[in-house]
Amino acid sequence: MRIVLMGPPGSGKGTQAKRLADRYGMKHLSSGDIFRAEKSSGSELGKALAKYMDAGQLVPDDVVVEIMAKAITAVDSKRGLLLDGFPRTVAQAEALDRTLAKAGSPLDAVVEIQADDNAIVRRIVGRRSCPACNKVYHTEFMPPKDDKKCDACGAELVQRDDDTEPVVAKRLDTYHQQTEPVMGYYRSRGELPVLTVDGNKDVKDVTADLTDALESLGNV
C-alpha cells in the first residue's frame, strides 16, 4: 500500500508512521527527516533548506519535489510506502501523482491525523529528538529512560531549531494556509479513500485507530 499521512505539525505523524512502518514492514519516508539530515551534513543545499525550516516556512516546491521524487523512486515498488510530511501543497500533491503514475503504483489512501492547536504547541515545545536515529521523545508524554540520551542508540537528545513557541505558531499558520487545501484536493478526487483519525488521544489509542482504519481498506 502507498499511503500519505497528513496532519498539522506535532499531530504525531512521525511517531505514528514509525509504529505503522514497523507493524506492516512499510518504508517510512519523512520529508522533514530527509531535510534535517541534509541540513546537518552542512552542504550548500542543507544551508538553503535551513533558512526556510528555521523560520517555519515551507521549502519551495521545486526543491521539495526533486528531493522527494528521487527518494520515492529509490524505494522498492513491491514494498509498502508511508509518506510523512509530503505533499504539503497542491502543487506537490500533483507532482506526487505524476511520480507514482510513472512508477505504475498510485496512492491507495490518504490518512489525516487531526489535533487541536493547543495540544500541538505543548507537544512540540516538549519534544526531544535523537539526531542519530530520528527517534522522538517528549519530556512529559514519552520521556526517555535517561533524561538526555536516546533509549535506542545512546546519542545525546536535542531540541529541534524549529521547536520554539514563535516558530510553532508560524508553522501552524503555514499549515492552515498552504497544507489544508491538499485535503480538499484529495477529497475532490472521489475514488481515493481519505480517512481521518483523532490525534488528540494517547499515542497507543491513535495507533489502534490508524491500524483499524488501514485494515478496513484491506490489502495492508
Ligand code: AP5
Ligand atoms: P516536519 O519535520 O515534517 O515537521 P512537521 O510537519 O511540522 O511535523 P513534526 O515533525 O513537527 O510533527 P509530527 O506530526 O511528526 O509529530 P511527532 O510524532 O514528532 O517538517 C519540518 C520543516 O521542514 C517544515 O516546517 C518545512 O520547513 C520543511 N518541510 C518538510 N516537508 C516539507 C514539504 N513537503 N514542503 C515544504 N517544506 C517542507 O510528535 C510531536 C511530539 O508529540 C513528540 O514529542 C511526541 O513524542 C509527542 N506525541 C506524539 N503523539 C502524541 C500523543 N498522541 N499524545 C501525546 N504526545 C504525543
